[in-house]
Amino acid sequence: GENVEQHPSTLSVQEGDSAVIKCTYSDSASNYFPWYKQELGKRPQLIIDIRSNVGEKKDQRIAVTLNKTAKHFSLHITETQPEDSAVYFCAAPGGSYIPTFGRGTSLIVHP
Amino acid sequence: GAVVSQHPSRVICKSGTSVKIECRSLDFQATTMFWYRQFPKKSLMLMATSNEGSKATYEQGVEKDKFLINHASLTLSTLTVTSAHPEDSSFYICSAYAGTDGEKLFFGSGTQLSVL
Numbered sequence: 001g002e003n004v005e006q007h008p009s010t011l012s013v014q015e016g017d018s019a020v021i022k023c024t025y026s027d028s029a030s031n032y033f034p035w036y037k038q039e040l041g042k043r044p045q046l047i048i049d050i051r052s053n054v055g056e057k058k059d060q061r062i063a064v065t066l067n068k069t070a071k072h073f074s075l076h077i078t079e080t081q082p083e084d085s086a087v088y089f090c091a092a093p094g095g096s097y098i099p100t101f102g103r104g105t106s107l108i109v110h111p
Numbered sequence: 112g113a114v115v116s117q118h119p120s121r122v123i124c125k126s127g128t129s130v131k132i133e134c135r136s137l138d139f140q141a142t143t144m145f146w147y148r149q150f151p152k153k154s155l156m157l158m159a160t161s162n163e164g165s166k167a168t169y170e171q172g173v174e175k176d177k178f179l180i181n182h183a184s185l186t187l188s189t190l191t192v193t194s195a196h197p198e199d200s201s202f203y204i205c206s207a208y209a210g211t212d213g214e215k216l217f218f219g220s221g222t223q224l225s226v227l
Contacts, residue, residue: 034214034215042220042221043221044155044218046215049215087152089155091216098145098160099145100157101154101155103153104153104154106152
């Protein structure tokens with residue numbers, strides 16, 4: 001099955017700085033890579049996703065990059081704000097389309 | 112986006128009782144739903160894949176008789192934690208792929224189970 005590794009587990013930044021979270025996956029059949037944001041006690045929310053035929057996608061302060069050859073993808077958040085503080089998860093479906101999640105990154109943005 | 116409704120949001124029960132959690136797709140049909148368990152500050156651990164009209168597929172290490180899953184219709188899946196014990200206390204969350212955008216996963220609001 002798919003194996004997803006996510007780093008770092010915790011990321012602490014100052015407001016206005018950039019944050020980068022990286023994930024690697026094992027199943028070359030994976031072709032869709034979403035990122036979710038989860039606030040404490042709430043459901044994960046999809047914030048951005050990318051398909052394997054694209055190398056980069058941006059949505060305002062958030063971007064995702066994908067390197068299919070190296071099997072890794074990254075979430076980039078620029079000009080971080082305190083409300084960006086949350087746990088972020090990457091996921092990859094593998095060939096079975098059953099989503100496998102990374103372990104999560106706790107992002108803390110200090111005002 | 113698609114809406115997945117999950118109830119109850121919070122339940123406190125005594126050890127030995129059973130608890131049923133419902134997950135509904137409100138504006139789409141879901142032939143498959145996923146049930147996850149999440150510990151504080153940890154990732155989503157897949158427990159089982161719920162299939163409409165057939166038996167659920169459980170992940171290795173998940174007790175089928177402990178966590179009963181029923182997916183009787185295209186919009187409803189239930190998870191019953193039988194004879195709950197304190198170690199079953201956790202955040203349980205369901206999800207489903209929306210019909211019109213099959214790759215995007217939508218989550219229920221989660222159920223915080225506390226077994227005393």
